[in-house]
Amino acid sequence: MKLLFTNIKELVQVRDESVLKVSGAEMKELPSIKNAWLLVENDKIADFGSMNELPEADIDKTIDATGKIILPTWCDSHTHIVYAGNRELEFADRINGLSYEEIANRGGGILNSAKTLQETSEDSVYEQSSKRLEEVMKLGTGAVEIKSGYGLTEDAELKMLRVIKSLREKYELPVKSTFLGAHAIPKEYKSKPQEYMDLVINEILPKVADQGLAEYIDIFCEKGYFSVEDTHKLLEAAGKYGLRPKIHVNQFNAIGGVKAGVEHNALSVDHLEVMENEDIEVLKNTETMPVALPSCSLFLSIPYTPARQIIEAGLPLALATDFNPGSTPSGNMNLVVSLACIKMKMTPEEAINAATINGAYAMDLSKTHGSITKGKQANLILTKEIPSYTFLPYAFGTNSIDSVYINGEKI
């Protein structure tokens, strides 16, 4: 099947295959071709160029993209899309003055979602989660990472991971799976948190690994959750099973989680709302991608990740949604890109790079996704008629997407 897009107003994020992430000042560059064509052959990007040099070829279908922009789909490298129920009552509690921390201390928060998940059948968790996944795909997400972490028992963690596996098998987009057993200390372990760590490390982790249910390991390294010492222990153990870290750090406090992640060659360190200079320094010259989650900052009214400081230090930055029932009940990457520009002072070019090629890197997918590159998967956003790509973050809350293609198929 050969599908040709013609008269594309601008083909955005056109890259050579050697570009796997962009860092520092490079993030300001967003290579594009104006008045372009793009050829998709089966599931892959076959070729592209300027309309002045449109080659003759046998084509099965042509789509006239006059006035429209094409860019690679968003790569959302941090989500908790698999969950059961919702937490809108806690939302109301927060409006009435309780903090996220106070709600968690009363047994709400992650423990509330864990209770609901434990009581919900695997089929129902799948149904609820697949609706969310379909919703975000229509919003332009073409690759996604999903974490466990609302189980907090062996059965429930494995249930979540099986749901992630089923989603991966059913949907065409790449779905990466992360084991987040160390997301919160269950009530019954409150007075003996080390026993919960032992359960995660010695009982659940080996089963996750044996059953091939996760590629990555995660931990919520934060005051009141898991310490830097716990983080080292877990990452060390998970490394023996080949699970690379992608970890929650520096959301409320800088306690040394970034350094711990870097020491274990984390693929990414995520959240980073509170950053000390040493957290920035330790990320320099590493393979670890910093990931910002601005819709979490919006929803919880907490600081935004200091993107300017990170980028100006020469580091890369990726953007993701953190879609989850407690701190970010939204999986809309378009909103994330807007917030990055409006609240974190990223330029549209930086934000689009962060949400595409750098997001792909943070899931080990930048060899196949995240840019318009010959041979990569044809995961594409075709916009409505819009004046420029800057219009995407500018017109926040407006759906500027005409259609989304995953592996060359319109969804």
Ligand SMILES: N=CN[C@@H](CCC(=O)O)C(=O)O
């Ligand atoms: N901070 C840790 N985990 C999630 C929130 C979990 C929840 O509140 O349910 C996050 O990334 O924001």
Ligand SMILES: [Zn+2]
């Ligand atoms: Zn998260």
